[in-house]
Amino acid sequence: MNTVVCLKQVPDTETLIKINAEGTGIVTEGVKWVMSPYDEFAVEEALRQKEKAGAGSVTLVSLGPDRVIEAIRTALAMGADTAVHVNDPAFAAKADPYATATVLAAAIKDATYDAIFCGKQAMDDDAGQVASILGELLGLPVVTMVTKLEVSADKKTATVTREVEGGQAIIDVPLPAVLTAQKGLNEPRYASLPGIMKAKKKPVTVKTAADLGVSVEPMTIIKSMTLPPARQAGKKIEGDDSDAKAVALAKALHEEAKLI
Amino acid sequence: MPGILVYAEVQKGEIKKGAFEITSKAKALGGQVSACIIGKGVEGLASQLAKYGADKIYVVDGPEFEKYSTEPFVQALAQVAGMVNPSIIFTSASAQGKDLTPALAARLKVGSISDCVDLTLNGDKVAAKRPIYAGKAYTMVEATGNPQVVSVRPNSFAVVEAAGAGAVEKVAATLDASKIKAVVKSVEIAASEEPDQTEAEIIVSGGRGMKGPENFKMLEDLAHVFGPTATTGASRAAVDAGWRDHSYQVGQTGKTVSPNLYVAAGISGAIQHLAGMGTSKVIVAINKDPEAPIFTKADYGIVDDLFKVLPKLTEEVKKIKG
Numbered sequence A: 001m002n003t004v005v006c007l008k009q010v011p012d013t014e015t016l017i018k019i020n021a022e023g024t025g026i027v028t029e030g031v032k033w034v035m036s037p038y039d040e041f042a043v044e045e046a047l048r049q050k051e052k053a054g055a056g057s058v059t060l061v062s063l064g065p066d067r068v069i070e071a072i073r074t075a076l077a078m079g080a081d082t083a084v085h086v087n088d089p090a091f092a093a094k095a096d097p098y099a100t101a102t103v104l105a106a107a108i109k110d111a112t113y114d115a116i117f118c119g120k121q122a123m124d125d126d127a128g129q130v131a132s133i134l135g136e137l138l139g140l141p142v143v144t145m146v147t148k149l150e151v152s153a154d155k156k157t158a159t160v161t162r163e164v165e166g167g168q169a170i171i172d173v174p175l176p177a178v179l180t181a182q183k184g185l186n187e188p189r190y191a192s193l194p195g196i197m198k199a200k201k202k203p204v205t206v207k208t209a210a211d212l213g214v215s216v217e218p219m220t221i222i223k224s225m226t227l228p229p230a231r232q233a234g235k236k237i238e239g240d241d242s243d244a245k246a247v248a249l250a251k252a253l254h255e256e257a258k259l260i
Numbered sequence B: 001m002p003g004i005l006v007y008a009e010v011q012k013g014e015i016k017k018g019a020f021e022i023t024s025k026a027k028a029l030g031g032q033v034s035a036c037i038i039g040k041g042v043e044g045l046a047s048q049l050a051k052y053g054a055d056k057i058y059v060v061d062g063p064e065f066e067k068y069s070t071e072p073f074v075q076a077l078a079q080v081a082g083m084v085n086p087s088i089i090f091t092s093a094s095a096q097g098k099d100l101t102p103a104l105a106a107r108l109k110v111g112s113i114s115d116c117v118d119l120t121l122n123g124d125k126v127a128a129k130r131p132i133y134a135g136k137a138y139t140m141v142e143a144t145g146n147p148q149v150v151s152v153r154p155n156s157f158a159v160v161e162a163a164g165a166g167a168v169e170k171v172a173a174t175l176d177a178s179k180i181k182a183v184v185k186s187v188e189i190a191a192s193e194e195p196d197q198t199e200a201e202i203i204v205s206g207g208r209g210m211k212g213p214e215n216f217k218m219l220e221d222l223a224h225v226f227g228p229t230a231t232t233g234a235s236r237a238a239v240d241a242g243w244r245d246h247s248y249q250v251g252q253t254g255k256t257v258s259p260n261l262y263v264a265a266g267i268s269g270a271i272q273h274l275a276g277m278g279t280s281k282v283i284v285a286i287n288k289d290p291e292a293p294i295f296t297k298a299d300y301g302i303v304d305d306l307f308k309v310l311p312k313l314t315e316e317v318k319k320i321k322g
Helices: A037-053 A066-078 A097-108 A130-138 A193-199 A242-255 B017-029 B043-052 B070-084 B095-107 B213-226 B236-240 B271-277 B306-321
Strands: A003-007 A009-011 A033-035 A058-063 A082-086 A115-119 A142-151 A157-164 A167-174 A177-181 A204-207 A220-226 B004-008 B033-039 B056-061 B088-092 B112-116 B118-122 B125-132 B137-143 B148-152 B167-170 B183-189 B202-206 B230-234 B261-265 B282-287 B300-303
Touching: A003 A037, A003 A066, A003 A130, A009 A066, A033 A037, A033 A066, A037 A058, A037 A066, A037 A115, A037 A142, A037 A177, A058 A066, A058 A097, A066 A082, A066 A193, A066 A204, A082 A097, A097 A130, A097 B095, A115 A130, A130 A142, A130 A177, A130 B095, A142 A167, A142 B070, A142 B095, A157 A177, A157 B095, A157 B183, A242 B282, A242 B300, A242 B306, B004 B017, B004 B070, B017 B033, B017 B043, B017 B088, B017 B118, B017 B148, B033 B043, B033 B070, B043 B056, B043 B167, B056 B070, B070 B095, B088 B095, B095 B112, B095 B148, B112 B125, B112 B137, B125 B148, B137 B148, B202 B213, B213 B230, B213 B261, B213 B306, B230 B236, B282 B306
Parallel strands: A003 A058, A003 A115, A058 A082, A082 A204, A115 A177, A142 A177, B004 B033, B004 B088, B033 B056, B056 B167, B088 B148, B112 B148, B202 B230, B202 B261, B261 B282, B282 B300
Antiparallel strands: A009 A033, A142 A157, A157 A167, A167 B183, A220 B137, B118 B125, B125 B137
8 A cells, every 4th residue: 555644743741832023923933842742643544554464655745944844854754764844935824725735746646646634734723725736636535534544455445434513423435535534543652762763774866846846825924923812810709618609600600601 | 905805605495604604704894795695596695795794695596506506606606706806805714615725716816815714904905814723823825816715613703794885687597517426316414403613602611521322312312401502512532432423523634613602521631622712702611520621621610520510500400591
């Protein structure tokens, strides 16, 4: 089973976000960068499908600056085989979801694959669009929010379980297809020490806009970035008697907050 | 004035509240409001949208739309968009909307703005406010394409009655079968009457302090007395411990919610959790640990044993509700 996994490097979820002086982006100094958590499920699924099939390859594709190599090495250490790192300052300020998908499609289009895996959304801008646009650009069916995947022996079709509101849907889809990983799909492995050593020698091809023959213009433009208004701690309902505190809370929700 | 097309989602035979919210908002922004509803046996629901401002309602009704499936719905909605030629398309950022919207926008060869919580109009141009980093920050975003496709987070706008002309037009969808590759075999929906966490008005959520899966019954009991717009949630700790399904998880690797009331029981309030529920209108925290970070965000805090407080609270709420 040959697969492509789209990776994004994002600030660790523990990061306290600060806005830059221009008010257009975050302060990147001191940020710990990690592979987007949903992409870990995508990498893990690609590895499991390859292991199950007993043959194949897992190719990573990622768009971003030099630092992105760390996320790529992490996924290579988990067991992915090769990577394409699209790194070009020309993309830096333009990489909205549509532009990102356009670049990824250009990087993927000549690859051989049975499936393309993405995280269901990147854990930074939370847009959840790239996989759907990628499928459209490559002319492939897309199934989002995948929690279970069974690939047929001939790798021509897959039965996919996806999360829907209040339950799940079972979908038959021909391959190749674009599939986005939801939490619950699997439990991502940690990179082993030998894995980390091997990853250093695995091939990473760097591509520029010129190499891909693609130029992009964003379809959405961020005009400004702000922090949410600070939330003040409200009142503590004090006392020694648990029942009295519960009564006071119910009363406050009823009379002050008018929620009951 | 821009023409706005609203996609009105139907679930379990009813138009979702989120659809009325975006119809109301479209009406408030001014201009011609069209709505589109897609499903099987949905024609009778269409007129409900007129009450909130729809001037024209396009109905795509047929057996092929009984179950939601991305490609047929994208094709049908794109067909209606072609008829209406709107400058703005609104969808709800529900589970279905999150699947449909980017696919629709890609089909129309435009970008979309996901999961907006506020909108302003400058001439024909939308400026949309949306959370990023699960709510740790917000961006103001504009779309350069035409139409501007915007998905709106449920609970962001009020449902306001303001009658529109309400003319109903049936549309016969002409589907390109060669593009319909994925086939939905079955859909299993739990019998639960609880609303989804992203749409609930009240969420009673539990964390590590719940001590085990059996104790979530206490949260369900409290949600139950709050009424049909209430549901339960869980922290990542509770989900990772296997006490609750991931669909209950609130926070950065779960759902981002903004109910009117969020009750956090036995949840310490890790930054990832606070990001996911920080926009809740009123937050209540019940925790034994007075140093728990959740108290810095809570409107009402009780430092106590939740096993003592919750049952009494349930009893009191029941009394008030009469």
